[in-house]
Amino acid sequence: MAGPVTTASRSKDAHPVAGVLIRRAGACGRMTLDRPRALNTLTGAMVAAMSEALKAWETTPAVRLVLIDATGPRAFCAGGDIGEVHDLATSTTPGAALAHCADEYALDLMIARYPKPVVVLVEGVAMGGGLGIACHASHPVASQSATFAFPECAVGWVPDSGATHLLSRMEPDLARYLALTGARFGAEDALRLGLVRAILVEGRREELVADLEASGDPGLLARYARSEPKAATDSPPARILDAFGETTLPGILQALETMDPGADDGGDTARTLRERAIKALLRGSPFAQELTLALVAAARRTPGLAKAFERETGAVAALLGHPDFHEGIRANLIDRDRRPSWTHDHRNRIPAAEIETVLTRISAPLGASGC
Structure with a gap:
């Protein structure tokens, strides 16, 4: 200790x-x-x-x-x-x-x-x-x-400090699950x-x-x-991860809400984990969640830690003035009512132009790529 x-x-x-x-x-x-x-x-x-x-x-x-x-x-x-x-x-x-x-x-x-x-x-x-x-x-x-x-979406933020680089090296469905639900x-x-x-x-x-x-x-x-891991202890059932094979927030939610957990995956346990995942998704900012998906996808296409930091800096520059960030802080740290009112609905696709505007935002490089 x-x-x-x-x-x-x-x-x-x-x-x-x-x-x-x-x-x-x-x-x-x-x-x-x-x-x-x-x-x-x-x-x-x-x-x-x-x-x-x-x-x-x-x-x-x-x-x-x-x-x-x-x-x-x-x-x-x-x-x-x-x-x-x-x-x-x-x-x-x-x-x-x-x-x-x-x-x-x-x-x-x-x-x-x-x-x-x-x-x-x-x-x-x-x-x-x-x-x-x-x-x-x-x-x-x-x-x-x-x-x-990776709990950042719950306060209208994105996984940063190079987290999009870390997530991009995981299996895509697991990365989406961890980044969007904030599961420990x-x-x-x-x-x-x-x-x-x-x-x-x-x-x-x-x-x-x-x-x-x-x-x-x-x-x-x-x-x-x-340096050798024992059996993983916190991985969700395969059927829940399958839902995170979808590449958009509305798609993931729909897949979770319509899935049958199945007795072969643990029955009540799988159902409980599914409900927990849905609640976690609905707690987060849809804008931050879709932006997170886009940042991790960009990190897969153009890998490197320095590149991830550059994209995250651009994303953060946009989020600092975004209503969802201020609402997330209000709901979680100031009033603590845990009832944020987000700018978008979780079940409706955010216009691609809103996300693209952030991704193309120019940010000052933190260093040459390669690390």
């Missing part, structure tokens, strides 16, 4: 930034996300401090490895601080909201391209920006209790899907950290973690 980092473990060169503990420890540059009450969500100041540290450690010979973890067992990181983004988007300088997102994506891309090993220990939930930090690293490692999700899945499925490279043996975390700090050798992970 990840515990709080004590004052004694903070080195003298730690950066005094609220929300993240940054310090040197032996051969490691260490970062600990430290907002447990806020599920370790990322503020702009945290992103800036982490980027600064990575740049400094890149040319520091004594730092052989970067180790990223988080305080507390509930969450590694539940994403970027969407409340902070919303506040910026509704302020007198709305451009700051897009800059916040672009800075976060730049940090993710830096981690993906980092010339030294980056080990990320994921315990608890990882979503949004948490996936961006963990899953693009060279050595993402999950605890047995880790959970993962565990460490075994994350390993099977390639989101993490290993699962930590329970009770070995502190030993692993001590060895990494002493050696800076990521090869030691083999002593403390396994």
Whole structure:
């Protein structure tokens, strides 16, 4: 279990930034996300401090490895601080909201391209920006209790931080299911899907950290973690996934609503999962859901993490001013009535021109393609 980092473990060169503990420890540059009450969500100041540290450690010979973890067992990181983004988007300088997102994506891309090993220990939930930090690293490692999700459509957002790249590498029906429903899945499925490279043996975390700090050798992970998944535990029945073989939101809903779960797929269990999937689809913003489908399809056609970030930046630029984003924040974070009024109906196809306008939006490249 990840515990709080004590004052004694903070080195003298730690950066005094609220929300993240940054310090040197032996051969490691260490970062600990430290907002447990806020599920370790990322503020702009945290992103800036982490980027600064990575740049400094890149040319520091004594730092052989970067180790990223988080305080507390509930969450590694539940994403970027969407409340902070919303506040910026509704302020007198709305451009700051897009800059916040672009800075976060730049940090993710830096981690993906980092010339030294980056080990990320994921315990608890990882979503949004948490996936961006963990899953693009060279050595993402999950605890047995880790959970993962792409829940963004429920607040009128899209899976970002490179999530469209991650989803594009999955089977299309499973990618649509995860992206549109926000369903959670565990460490075994994350390993099977390639989101993490290993699962930590329970009770070995502190030993692993001590060895990494002493050696800076990521090869030691083999002593403390396994790289072969056991049976998947959170995959939906095949008949439900078949419905997500449809390529539009109305098509998926119709397929779910008219399907017969069948006794051979578990009967009542399949029916329950079908109803749960329908409810999850109806909670999300239809505009964000259709845009998500288009972004993942584009990532399949033109792969690469940097390209995905460029498309996501363009999508986010449009969403920041879209009524669905503000309505999603109102319903889920401000009034908390969980009853958003979206601009489109789930069962009617959104005009293709609305989605195409977003996809063709020019965004500033975060870096050359190839990663």
